[in-house]
Amino acid sequence: xxxxxxxxxxxxxxxxxxxxxxxxxxxxxxxxxxxxxxxxxxxxxxxxxxxxxxxxxxxxxxxxxxxxxxxxxxxxxxxxxxxxxxxxxxxxxxxxxxxxxxxxxxxxxxxxxxxxxxxxxxxxxxxxxxxxxxxxxxxxxxxxxxxxxxxxxxxxxxxxxxxxxxxxxxxxxxxxxxxxxxxxxxxxxxxxxxxxxxxxxxxxxxxxxxxxxxxxxxxxxxxxxxxxxxxxxxxxxxxxxxxxxxxxxxxxxxxxxxxxxxxxxxxxxxxxxxxxxxxxx
Numbered sequence: 001x002x003x004x005x006x007x008x009x010x011x012x013x014x015x016x017x018x019x020x021x022x023x024x025x026x027x028x029x030x031x032x033x034x035x036x037x038x039x040x041x042x043x044x045x046x047x048x049x050x051x052x053x054x055x056x057x058x059x060x061x062x063x064x065x066x067x068x069x070x071x072x073x074x075x076x077x078x079x080x081x082x083x084x085x086x087x088x089x090x091x092x093x094x095x096x097x098x099x100x101x102x103x104x105x106x107x108x109x110x111x112x113x114x115x116x117x118x119x120x121x122x123x124x125x126x127x128x129x130x131x132x133x134x135x136x137x138x139x140x141x142x143x144x145x146x147x148x149x150x151x152x153x154x155x156x157x158x159x160x161x162x163x164x165x166x167x168x169x170x171x172x173x174x175x176x177x178x179x180x181x182x183x184x185x186x187x188x189x190x191x192x193x194x195x196x197x198x199x200x201x202x203x204x205x206x207x208x209x210x211x212x213x214x215x216x217x218x219x220x221x222x223x224x225x226x227x228x229x230x231x232x233x234x235x236x237x238x239x240x241x242x243x244x245x246x247x248x249x250x251x252x253x254x255x256x257x258x259x260x261x262x263x264x265x266x267x268x269x270x271x272x273x274x275x276x277x278x279x280x281x
Contacts, residue, residue, distance in 0.1 A: 047082030047152040048089065048142045050159040051118060055140050057163065063202040064131035064165035064263060074106050075122040076140045076159070080113045082152045087112050089143045091121045095128070095163070096137040103128055132263040133167030133201050166202030168229070169264045170256040172272030173197075179252060179274055185281045186245045192252040193238040194272060198229040200264065205229070206257040212241045215249035247280040 054077035062072040074093045080086050090109055095102040106123035113119055139160035143149045146157075177194040184190050196208055205228045212221040220241075227235040237254065255271045257264070264270075 042083075043152075044084040045082050045152040046080050046084045046086035046113070046115065046149060047156070048086055048113070048149065049079055049081060049153075049156040050140060050142065051077040051079055052159075054120075055138065055159050055161050057138065061164050061166055062127060063204065064127050064133055064167045071124040071126050073122060073124050074138070074140075075120060077118055077120045078110070078113070078142050079118040080115055083115050085112060085114045086110075086143075086149050086151075089113075089149045090145070091140065091142050092144050093123070093125070094139045094141065096139060096160075097134070102131070102136070127165065130260070130263040131165060131167075132265065133165055136163045136165055137161070138163040166231070167200050167264065168198050168202055168204035168206070168231070168262050169200035169266055170204075170206055170229070170262075171197045171199055171266070171269040172254045172256060174272045174274060177252065177254060177272050177274040179276050182276070183279065184243060184276070185279050186243055186247055187281065188278075189240055189242045191238060191240050192254075192274075193236060194254045195234045195236050196227065196229060196254065196256050197234040198231055199266075201231050203228060203230045203233075204262055206262060207259070208237050209253075209255045209258055210237060210239045211253045211255070212243075213251045213253060214244075215251075217251075220244070220250075243278055245281075247278055249275060249277055251275045 056075050058073040058075070076091070078091055088109065088111060090107055092104050093106040094104050105125040108121050108123060110119065137160050139158055141158045143151065143157050146154055172194060177192070180191045180193070192210055198204065205226055208225045208227060210223050210225070211219055213219055223239045225237050225239070227237060229235045243250065251273055253271065253273045257270055260267070
């Protein structure tokens with residue numbers, strides 16, 4: 001049996017629309033979307049720098065201009081705050097005055113510093129000879145040749161502090177030189193005595209020469225003395241000479257730091273002289 005509606009639709013060649021039954025759902029297969037995250041390779045590099053406030057000197061205020069006396073100890077702590085080890089790099093200590101490099105005082109080579117590790121670097125140094133008292137800058141530099149260690153940050157490789165250097169300033173006054181007895185005779189032993197003052201900011205132990213000369217300036221006798229003189233203080237130097245026989249004119253001379261081992265603000269007042277006469281017996 002053919003229903004009339006179907007028969008009419010077939011005759012007109014039209015599609016038949018059949019409503020979906022109640023409760024039926026049209027399901028389509030789910031499409032799975034995959035997102036690719038590109039892999040990131042972690043960079044492993046050291047990063048050399050210094051621990052804050054670790055750059056120090058001992059003594060804190062060193063004495064300058066000393067060629068043959070005690071040394072100054074320099075110390076700093078270098079850190080590797082990067083995630084990679086650092087090998088075969090240098091740590092140097094430099095002294096600067098204003099914009100001028102005075103010199104490299106100490107240089108140390110570090111074979112290995114692991115990541116996130118630190119090491120204290122220290123070394124004694126003799127300050128450059130003839131270094132006058134004043135204010136300088138002490139600078140520590142790690143990896144001074146940047147090509148030796150590739151770092152995460154090359155801008156934090158130095159630290160510096162102001163460094164005050166003290167020094168002596170010797171003075172001998174003609175008026176303070178004494179000869180005893182004041183009117184000696186030929187062949188007599190005399191005593192020459194004078195205070196050597198230090199007008200500088202640092203104590204020092206200069207070599208002091210005492211000389212006996214005749215009226216022509218010819219050196220007859222000489223002795224040398226070493227004496228510690230505090231800043232602002234003085235030291236008496238005393239020696240004896242036996243005069244030649246006969247009469248004549250003589251001079252005793254006191255001279256501090258003749259060899260210029262110490263740099264001084266005033267080098268012109270290191271010598272004092274006293275002329276005296278000797279009578280015949």
